[in-house]
Amino acid sequence: MIGEGAVGTHPLPDSGRVTIGRAPTNDVMIDDPSISRKHAVLHLGPSGVRIEDLGSANGTRVCDSKLFTPRPVDMQRTAELLDRKVEPGLPVPVTPDTVVKIGAVTLVVQSSSSGARPRRLWPHGYFEGCLEEECARAERSRSKFALLRIRVDGKESSRGLVEEVLAEATRTIDVIATYAPGEYELLIIDADPQRAEEVKKRIAAGLVDRGAAASTGIAFYPQDGRSPESLVARANQRLEGAEAEPASDASSAVVVVDHAMQRLYALAERIADSTISVLVLGETGVGKEVLAETIHRLSPRRDKPFVKLNCAAFTESLLESELFGHERGAFTGAVAQKQGMLESAHGGTVFLDEIGEITHATQVKLLRVLEERKVTRVGALKPREIDVRFVAATNRDLEAEVAAGNFREDLFFRLNGIPLVIPPLRDRPVEIEPLARALIAQICRKASRPEPDLTQPAIEVLRRYSWPGNIRELRNVMERAVLLAGRGAITPEHLPVEKMVMTLPARRPSLAPPPLPAPRSAPNAPPPKSRPPTVGLPPEFEQTLPVARPTAPPGADGNALKSGVEMVERDLIIRALEQCAGNQTQAAKLLGISRRTLVSRLEQYNLPRPRKGLNER
Numbered sequence: 001m002i003g004e005g006a007v008g009t010h011p012l013p014d015s016g017r018v019t020i021g022r023a024p025t026n027d028v029m030i031d032d033p034s035i036s037r038k039h040a041v042l043h044l045g046p047s048g049v050r051i052e053d054l055g056s057a058n059g060t061r062v063c064d065s066k067l068f069t070p071r072p073v074d075m076q077r078t079a080e081l082l083d084r085k086v087e088p089g090l091p092v093p094v095t096p097d098t099v100v101k102i103g104a105v106t107l108v109v110q111s112s113s114s115g116a117r118p119r120r121l122w123p124h125g126y127f128e129g130c131l132e133e134e135c136a137r138a139e140r141s142r143s144k145f146a147l148l149r150i151r152v153d154g155k156e157s158s159r160g161l162v163e164e165v166l167a168e169a170t171r172t173i174d175v176i177a178t179y180a181p182g183e184y185e186l187l188i189i190d191a192d193p194q195r196a197e198e199v200k201k202r203i204a205a206g207l208v209d210r211g212a213a214a215s216t217g218i219a220f221y222p223q224d225g226r227s228p229e230s231l232v233a234r235a236n237q238r239l240e241g242a243e244a245e246p247a248s249d250a251s252s253a254v255v256v257v258d259h260a261m262q263r264l265y266a267l268a269e270r271i272a273d274s275t276i277s278v279l280v281l282g283e284t285g286v287g288k289e290v291l292a293e294t295i296h297r298l299s300p301r302r303d304k305p306f307v308k309l310n311c312a313a314f315t316e317s318l319l320e321s322e323l324f325g326h327e328r329g330a331f332t333g334a335v336a337q338k339q340g341m342l343e344s345a346h347g348g349t350v351f352l353d354e355i356g357e358i359t360h361a362t363q364v365k366l367l368r369v370l371e372e373r374k375v376t377r378v379g380a381l382k383p384r385e386i387d388v389r390f391v392a393a394t395n396r397d398l399e400a401e402v403a404a405g406n407f408r409e410d411l412f413f414r415l416n417g418i419p420l421v422i423p424p425l426r427d428r429p430v431e432i433e434p435l436a437r438a439l440i441a442q443i444c445r446k447a448s449r450p451e452p453d454l455t456q457p458a459i460e461v462l463r464r465y466s467w468p469g470n471i472r473e474l475r476n477v478m479e480r481a482v483l484l485a486g487r488g489a490i491t492p493e494h495l496p497v498e499k500m501v502m503t504l505p506a507r508r509p510s511l512a513p514p515p516l517p518a519p520r521s522a523p524n525a526p527p528p529k530s531r532p533p534t535v536g537l538p539p540e541f542e543q544t545l546p547v548a549r550p551t552a553p554p555g556a557d558g559n560a561l562k563s564g565v566e567m568v569e570r571d572l573i574i575r576a577l578e579q580c581a582g583n584q585t586q587a588a589k590l591l592g593i594s595r596r597t598l599v600s601r602l603e604q605y606n607l608p609r610p611r612k613g614l615n616e617r
Contacts, residue, residue, distance in 0.1 A: 009190045010028050011190070012042065012044060012049075014044065015044050015045045016045075017042070018042040018044065019038065019040075019041045019054075020035075020041065020102060021039040021040070022035045022039070030102075030105055031140055031141055032103060035058075035103045036054070036055075036057050036058070036103075039054060040060050040102055043091055048094070049109055050091035050092060050093050050094060051100055052090070053088045053090075055089075056102070059103075060102050061084060061086065062092055062094065062098060062101075063084070094109050095109070096110055097110065121162075121163060121176055121177060122176065123178065123592075124178060124179055124496070125499055125592055126177065126592055127179075127185055127187065128228065128499065129593060130175045131147065131231070133594050134187060134189065134221075135221065135226065135227060135231075138221050138222070139226065144190070144191060144221055145188055145191055145196075145220075146188040146191055146196030146199075146219065146221070147185065147186070147187060147219045147221075147232065147235045148185065148196070148200055148203070149183070149185055149216065149218070149239045150185070150186065150203065150207075150216050151183050151215045151216070152183075152207060153182065153212075153214070153215075161207075161212065162184055163176075165203055165207050165210065166184070166186065166203060168202070169202040169206060170203075173189045174186060175187040175189070179480065180480055181483070181484075183483065185235075196218060200216050204216055215239060217235045217236060217238035217240070219235040219238070222312055222313065226284075226312060227284045228469065229284065229285045229470075229472040230472060233472050236476070236479055240447075254438075255434045255438055258428035258430050260427070260428065264291075265294065267418075267420065269298055271295070271418050272295050272296075272298035275389050276417035277370070277389070277391070277392070278295060278390070278417060278420060279392050279398075279415050279417070279418070279419045279420070280391065280392070280393040280420050280422065281393070281394065281395075281398075281420065281421045282422035283470055284395045284469065284470065284472070285469045286395075286425065286471060287470070287471050288353070288422060289308065289393070291420060291422060292349075292351045292391040293306060293351075295391060296349040296351075301347060301389060304345075304347040304348030305344060305345045306345075306349050307345040308351045308353065309341055309352055309353065310354055311352055311353060311354045311357050311358050316358075316359045316361060316362060319362055320361075320365065321334075321378055323341060323362075323365075323375075324340040324369075324375050324376060324378055325339045325340030325343055325378065326338050326380075327378065327380045328379075330377070330378045330379025331378065334378075334379070337377075338377075340377060342375045343375060343384060345388045346386055346388065348388060350389070351391050351392075351393070352390065352392040353393050354393070355394050356394040356395075356406075357394075364408070367410060370390065370411070371414070373386055373387070374386065390415065398412050399412070424467070426467050426468075429463055432459075432462050432463050435474060436459070436462055436478055437454055439474065439478045440478050440482060443475075443478060443482050444482060447482075452482060452488065452489055453489040453490065455489050455490060455491050455492075458481075458492050461495050461500055462495070465500040477495060477496065498592070566605070570607070573587070573591070576590045576591050584598055584599065
């Protein structure tokens with residue numbers, strides 16, 4: 001499927017009906033204003049594929065690619081066939097490679113191919129950008145995908161062997177990249193957990209068949225997270241064989257140096273003895289779970305259970321069963337009685353992460369539990385008394401959600417007994433270095449490997465970055481840096497320096513750009529001016545910087561540095577567009593960012609958008 005700025009795929013069954021439309025109830029939901037709520041339906045069977053229009057507002061049209069070489073004597077007939085309208089209620093055959101237009105969206109029906117295909121292993125920076133784009137697309141279209149980490153040990157971890165196995169087990173739309181020496185990452189697009197698990201098993205079996213010792217870790221969107229940082233963290237966690245992060249490990253990397261954080265933790269200590277509900281607010285990856293564990297550990301309930309639940313990881317029915325439990329036979333699949341997490345946490349603390357994601361129906365039932373301190377299992381008649389302390393967390397603005405009617409006001413007031421707001425990492429830069437060192441120590445201790453030194457140039461790079469993924473992103477960066485450094489010290493070349501330089505505060509990170517070639521000098525041109533030293537940047541990236549790069553003098557505030565970074569980014573964009581003759585798609589690929597990110601940067605820097613080239617139409 002190709003729409004305005006988005007491309008997606010959907011596997012088709014061997015037989016049956018596949019409905020297409022804007023409504024979420026369709027098999028293929030396309031959130032585009034040109035698409036009707038119930039636009040069309042694909043009929044699949046032994047006789048092939050047919051498409052039927054369901055009386056849509058903007059119609060359905062077919063165009064067979066096999067008719068693109070018309071004979072002169074049949075030009076008029078061919079033109080009619082190239083763009084044929086599908087009448088409502090009259091299915092039209094669709095052969096492989098047929099182009100179908102529904103509204104402003106283009107569909108292409110393709111047959112699956114088998115056998116190994118040449119595949120490209122992308123760099124990690126490109127993969128990060130694809131992951132970010134896929135998270136944004138999945139949020140809009142409610143699609144699913146998976147992130148797979150693969151570690152191949154020994155001499156068998158050659159690029160060619162892995163590429164051969166991955167080519168056999170994946171599709172061309174899936175993205176494969178190198179993570180570190182002997183480690184790879186795979187983005188399995190438009191795949192539910194069952195399909196993603198099948199891909200993981202095929203890859204593992206293929207590597208074993210070739211004599212390779214391999215281990216894998218997988219994370220599913222949205223069950224394991226909705227942000228790139230949370231998915232990477234979960235996949236890395238499972239790669240190491242850990243299903244859940246132990247509380248001791250989560251709290252061992254706590255660093256409280258910033259004055260705002262010291263005041264926050266002092267307040268958390270004062271309220272720990274009470275039973276009042278706590279609402280922890282902050283961006284994704286900022287450390288909300290760690291603060292919740294700290295409150296529990298300082299409370300009289302410390303010897304009782306601390307039960308965590310990610311509300312965004314379950315459907316409404318599953319979340320209700322997890323929270324309240326169920327009786328045997330309460331619904332299909334309930335073959336035994338199950339105690340809910342609220343009952344299992346009796347006497348302790350319940351941490352409800354991503355509380356802003358629960359539905360209205362679940363909100364009503366949770367409010368009743370908060371008011372009555374009783375829980376009724378699904379399918380039961382008699383409530384059970386519970387004694388738990390509630391700590392909820394969200395990265396949403398719940399007051400705005402209440403105003404929009406998405407969250408119940410009475411539940412918000414119940415949860416918001418004491419609000420604790422954790423500032424983002426970019427607002428407490430004094431903690432970046434000690435956090436990085438604590439995370440390195442924790443990572444190396446779990447992997448039983450010597451702890452590498454963190455060099456001063458690397459520290460400078462870490463301090464200048466805005467960390468939109470906060471501590472979770474810092475941990476992911478440190479995990480990869482430890483792998484790349486091996487037995488040596490961590491230097492800027494072990495960090496995603498390009499992404500860090502291209503990212504501005506208060507925005508999500510841009511995709512990591514590969515180095516741009518230096519412009520050719522004209523004959524008899526004067527020698528280039530010397531560049532000022534750039535602390536923390538590898539030599540190959542120095543060549544991509546403009547000659548007159550402004551630098552912040554010692555003691556200057558962060559605004560001067562930000563201005564310098566903006567000028568560097570603006571210059572890189574201009575040079576990429578010049579090199580690609582104004583082609584925005586090629587320029588975005590050259591920079592290693594998405595076209596949408598490039599357009600956003602053009603608007604941000606008031607740069608005129610070049611006219612689309614023929615290959616962009």
